[in-house]
Amino acid sequence: MSETTVNYDTVSKQARKKKRVKRGTIYLVLILFTIVNAYPIFWMIMNSFKTGQEFSFDPFGLPNEWVFVNYVEAWVTANIGSYFFNSLFVGIVALLICILFGAFASYFLARFQFKGRNLLYGFFVVGLLVPIHATLVPMFILMQKLGFINTHLALIFPYVAFNLPITIFLLTSFMGSFPKEIEESAIMDGCGPFRIFWSIILPMSRPALATAVILNFINNWNEFSFALVLINDDSLSTLPLGLANFAGEYTTNYTAQMAGLTMVLIPTILFYLVMEKQIVNGMTQGAVKG
Amino acid sequence: MHLLKKPWIIAVGVIPALTLYLIFSIVPIFISFYYSFMSWNGFSEMQFVGLANFQEVLQDKVFWSSVRNNVLVVLASVFGQIPIALALALLLNRKIRGAKFFRTIGFMPVVISTVVISITWRMIYNSEYGMINNFLEAIGLGFLQQNWLGDPTWAMIAVCITIIWQFVGLYFIIFLSALQTVPKEILEAAELDGASEWMKTRYVVIPSIWNIILISIVLCISGSLKTFDLIYVMTSGGPANSTEVMATYMYDKTFEGLRYGYGSAISVLIFVFSIGLIMITTKLLQRKEV
Numbered sequence: 001m002s003e004t005t006v007n008y009d010t011v012s013k014q015a016r017k018k019k020r021v022k023r024g025t026i027y028l029v030l031i032l033f034t035i036v037n038a039y040p041i042f043w044m045i046m047n048s049f050k051t052g053q054e055f056s057f058d059p060f061g062l063p064n065e066w067v068f069v070n071y072v073e074a075w076v077t078a079n080i081g082s083y084f085f086n087s088l089f090v091g092i093v094a095l096l097i098c099i100l101f102g103a104f105a106s107y108f109l110a111r112f113q114f115k116g117r118n119l120l121y122g123f124f125v126v127g128l129l130v131p132i133h134a135t136l137v138p139m140f141i142l143m144q145k146l147g148f149i150n151t152h153l154a155l156i157f158p159y160v161a162f163n164l165p166i167t168i169f170l171l172t173s174f175m176g177s178f179p180k181e182i183e184e185s186a187i188m189d190g191c192g193p194f195r196i197f198w199s200i201i202l203p204m205s206r207p208a209l210a211t212a213v214i215l216n217f218i219n220n221w222n223e224f225s226f227a228l229v230l231i232n233d234d235s236l237s238t239l240p241l242g243l244a245n246f247a248g249e250y251t252t253n254y255t256a257q258m259a260g261l262t263m264v265l266i267p268t269i270l271f272y273l274v275m276e277k278q279i280v281n282g283m284t285q286g287a288v289k290g
Numbered sequence: 291m292h293l294l295k296k297p298w299i300i301a302v303g304v305i306p307a308l309t310l311y312l313i314f315s316i317v318p319i320f321i322s323f324y325y326s327f328m329s330w331n332g333f334s335e336m337q338f339v340g341l342a343n344f345q346e347v348l349q350d351k352v353f354w355s356s357v358r359n360n361v362l363v364v365l366a367s368v369f370g371q372i373p374i375a376l377a378l379a380l381l382l383n384r385k386i387r388g389a390k391f392f393r394t395i396g397f398m399p400v401v402i403s404t405v406v407i408s409i410t411w412r413m414i415y416n417s418e419y420g421m422i423n424n425f426l427e428a429i430g431l432g433f434l435q436q437n438w439l440g441d442p443t444w445a446m447i448a449v450c451i452t453i454i455w456q457f458v459g460l461y462f463i464i465f466l467s468a469l470q471t472v473p474k475e476i477l478e479a480a481e482l483d484g485a486s487e488w489m490k491t492r493y494v495v496i497p498s499i500w501n502i503i504l505i506s507i508v509l510c511i512s513g514s515l516k517t518f519d520l521i522y523v524m525t526s527g528g529p530a531n532s533t534e535v536m537a538t539y540m541y542d543k544t545f546e547g548l549r550y551g552y553g554s555a556i557s558v559l560i561f562v563f564s565i566g567l568i569m570i571t572t573k574l575l576q577r578k579e580v
Contacts, residue, residue: 224403229541
């Protein structure tokens with residue numbers, strides 16, 4: 001009897017040891033992944049506080065003395081303030097239009113039965129597959145004809161159009177999941193479809209709306225191709241475009257480039273950390289559901 | 291859901307979104323087709339040239355090398371991002387301290403603007419001051435130093451590594467949330483039957499998230515075919531066209547070379563390739579599932 005106990009003990013000890021080794025390996029891999037993900041960003045932020053000389057001698061360590069000249073230089077020469085404003089303006093206006101129109105269309109697609117409804121929904125969602133770059137040439141010509149080149153409108157319209165598919169996809173499936181009794185009492189009380197939309201459906205869709213807003217904003221904030229083709233006036237550049245031009249001009253002033261990048265990056269990362277849950281849910285919702 | 295008596299109300303709801311979507315996303319694709327039969331520099335009269343643009347593109351060596359590079363990006367993404375992301379997600383899909391932290395950092399690169407990522411990595415690859423060469427020097431492997439982005443043999447590899455880095459987090463998060471939907475009871479039953487961890491993964495976990503893996507592969511392919519910003523900013527297709535992809539080549543020809551018709555022909559091919567490749571992979575992978 002005692003023999004079996006001892007035996008059992010050694011077995012469990014071995015098992016525990018094996019478990020610990022396994023845990024250790026898992027942590028090691030995950031920590032490695034974290035370093036690979038975060039270190040490039042960290043490297044850039046650290047070096048943005050160094051003088052050019054210190055960067056070339058010691059690109060790995062912490063700065064000896066934290067200098068801010070790079071930030072002053074990037075801010076002044078690169079016009080980052082004006083790029084910020086442009087990105088913010090274009091991004092928010094496009095987002096408002098897209099959410100408003102998208103929510104309205106989704107409401108009718110989700111809550112009403114009419115001929116061609118599925119076809120229409122499919123037509124909107126197919127837009128997810130349209131490659132942006134196949135539309136650059138005609139978009140440029142179109143904007144030229146409309147006289148929109150070098151205006152904020154040149155970006156607002158394509159941003160709305162290319163975000164509508166994902167917006168409608170998210171909102172329609174969310175609005176479609178409400179029980180149909182929701183509207184019935186409202187109709188009894190004499191509410192029309194527009195009233196139902198504003199007072200009932202829209203407030204109930206808040207979680208999906210939040211996701212759509214965030215996705216729209218991230219897409220607009222980071223967009224580069226349309227800005228490159230449709231804007232060539234520096235005072236109207238968005239952040240990505242302005243930053244690319246700045247880095248192209250100051251190719252050898254690495255630390256100033258890094259300061260510019262850091263200024264653009266920090267708000268993005270803060271926004272991400274605050275909204276992480278919503279962003280991650282939004283990104284996965286579409287894929288996991290489908 | 292209810293039938294609305296007045297169809298005009300539905301029209302009012304759907305038309306604003308539909309109009310913007312049509313004009314700025316769908317119509318441009320068709321205009322692209324139209325322009326692709328023209329010879330045009332953007333200023334003078336358009337001239338109908340039939341299939342001449344296509345004939346020329348299909349004999350254009352640089353175009354074919356851009357196709358090859360696009361395929362390389364697709365392969366690197368599918369065989370880099372998906373397996374790494376899946377392995378990491380499987381590792382993190384258990385009770386682990388700091389799981390939230392690993393998740394947060396893991397997804398971070400996905401929300402950062404591609405322009406920021408490109409400029410950062412351009413500095414990381416910098417032959418004199420870059421992180422990689424400095425690191426190799428520091429650990430005594432200085433002989434491995436390369437001019438990563440300046441050398442045609444390395445440039446495409448360097449670009450692909452950056453692309454993998456940028457998007458692993460997206461699939462990592464998608465797989466992680468898919469893994470949470472795997473029913474616990476089945477896993478417990480398998481455990482009682484004495485299935486090892488590997489067997490559980492192979493025969494229970496992977497099959498139950500197979501659909502998500504499939505969707506991710508399609509996303510991954512359509513995403514990699516859209517590669518533009520990253521290469522445009524990192525290398526602008528150089529050195530010697532060695533990192534050219536279809537979208538950057540189209541941009542060059544149209545907006546630098548002022549050949550709108552020729553550029554449109556490339557756009558049309560981008561569109562055809564994208565849709566074709568997505569359809570083929572969906573078919574192939576679906577068959578495998580059965």
